[in-house]
Amino acid sequence: MLTDFEEKELEEISAKEGVSVERLKRLLSAGRVVIPRNARRRSVVLKAIGDMMSTKVNVNVGTSKDYVNVDEEVEKAKVAVRFGADTVMDLSTGGDLDEVRRRVLRELRVPVGTVPIYQAALSCGGAIVEMSPDDMFNAIERHARDGVDFMTVHAGVTLSAVERLKMSDRILNVVSRGGAFLVAWMLHNERENPLYEDFEYLIEIAKEYEVTLSLGDGLRPGCISDASDRAKYMEVITLGELVKKCREAGVQAIVEGPGHVPADEIEACVKTIKNLTDFAPLYLLGPLPTDIAPGYDHVVAAVGGAIAAMQGADFLCMVSPSEHLALPSIEDIREGTTVTKIAAHIADTVRRGQRSRAREKDRAMAFARKMLDWETQFNIAIDSERARKIKEGRPSESDACSICGDLCAIKIVNAFLNKFNK
């Protein structure tokens, strides 16, 4: 995989991540770090995802059957990048899927991901169980040819895992859309998952187009009661085996993880998946440590995501305020992206390889606060615009803020402590 990158490119990443080029090369060779880039999309901004790298953030956009507005989805993608998304996935399932994907690829410079099985399923008019294995692989190759940098393939949804699912007492059996398509297909056709059975073919396509495979967790739990069961870990074991095949073939691989996990199981979950998949970069949706806050799932995901990335997760998928309720609005994308960036930064302040660099920003903010230097505070803020708007919406007559005015603790103590504390 190293051969895909020029020395100069690796130096740039090394500088950006604060990790030496030597170390970066070792991590890339070992598959502990990936840099998604399709062979046909050479100008993409490189993002290193994995061990010792800063925590990365993905944002999903895409049409649905109910809402097809390509311009709006492209705008969402741009807003996401503006507010700090490292990558964007187009999960469209409504309208002309080729058009959305191609526009997103054309108009963005960040790595773009997709889930080709959606298009495969829709190409059969939604009669999912009638997809042929060729439909699946054709969609994958079509996306690869278009320049998609990474794609989710639910190759770990095997008959063996589905057996465990049948025996489980899950409340919500399958909540992954791609996972659901494949489970339905396998049960109906009484056949093994083609993406698993023909994984070598998948690897061939990935190798040809230099696509990073994101090994999807089709059996991820859909509520905290269902977390950490045998069906899930059966799938993770398979994903670990597939990671090994990818590495042997020189294909970059990411592993996807849950989902919904109680707060005190997140550490074990992250560490176990990391171990079972030989420390492949771990990409999480959430995890959500409670199910009862629809409307605020971005905040719930920030709590779970920060804990997970502290423990070793590398890549957080934005969860929007409308998760579980509706297709997100542009404002939801902004809010969700910002909050996910905050979770990523919180994790980076304690993360191996990132800790000191991440904390420089927090130190600079603390100094700016000591000096009541508002411009610097706004500049450092993750969302400068929002911070400025709040401050200026309720200004103070003093040089402090309107919570305390002249009774500001910092002002008072600066005056009295300055003599011995500079």
Added chain:
Amino acid sequence: MLTDFEEKELEEISAKEGVSVERLKRLLSAGRVVIPRNARRRSVVLKAIGDMMSTKVNVNVGTSKDYVNVDEEVEKAKVAVRFGADTVMDLSTGGDLDEVRRRVLRELRVPVGTVPIYQAALSCGGAIVEMSPDDMFNAIERHARDGVDFMTVHAGVTLSAVERLKMSDRILNVVSRGGAFLVAWMLHNERENPLYEDFEYLIEIAKEYEVTLSLGDGLRPGCISDASDRAKYMEVITLGELVKKCREAGVQAIVEGPGHVPADEIEACVKTIKNLTDFAPLYLLGPLPTDIAPGYDHVVAAVGGAIAAMQGADFLCMVSPSEHLALPSIEDIREGTTVTKIAAHIADTVRRGQRSRAREKDRAMAFARKMLDWETQFNIAIDSERARKIKEGRPSESDACSICGDLCAIKIVNAFLNKFNK
């Protein structure tokens, strides 16, 4: 302290918290749980705060020098209670302080807290260093007489702790307003903190009016770089000694904690404070695990607060989106309160004594999701109104939501798995 409560009242709390009356009595006797109620405010709703109880949420309201609108602050208090605040603190520092406090006490039924040193300082026209010890104790007694159920007293800001502060290399020396008043007073007057020196007098007042003392952390760190230093823990040691004095005198005591703490120090921070203060109920402001997200400090506090309450913190103070920037608006109070309730619930799902009960709600939500039963989902949601608004703002033509429509994983799998999985 047990004598303050009737058997019937303890039974009600026992039922509400899912902890036996016997156990509740033991925890109250040991001072590990407090139930704030002023002798003059018998009709207050009882809230048990501490070990094995559900995590409680406080919301601060109050005028500032820049914004004096008593009606708005009373409205904020009501909104806070409507969105789940267990207690409210009036931290007013602008206008007629007596009026705000008395209106809040009159119009709310939840326990109300204050920080009397603000009024003491303002009664000297803001010339803080000219307060007399009598000014401080008079303000405390005035608040107690008005019926305040709990009050913050920064009695741990001792000369010994201030010495450690001088020797420290903190960026932000003191960020607690009350702490700053006392540090300034002590440095100027070269005298010990009267609240510490005359703690017995404080206890007398607390005993007479049955006020719960919330032992303030005047030296709490103001940025993650300053967390966990000797000045802070010197104060905590003193607070532990004061807790002991309170317990000996039959006065209920809470300990306040930081503030700003890196994510990987929160567990140690909570456990150490709990140990040093003989497991007094721990009341946290935040903690904030990053300083660079002004405008989103409610989310930052949710991350820190959830981790802290998982580890044993008992009482979370709401942080609003305008923290560090401006006096909060009514909308900020709603948003901040809801998000803090979410953090408290996340902690309760893994908290000793609360785990199973808290998770019943998550299980019920999961079942409602399986059934695509939206009304039940809205009813269980922490903020039903918000959830409904989002769902109805972008409806689906299907019975699922507009993210997936008929491609909903739950719908697909329900259809195929129903035969063997009920």
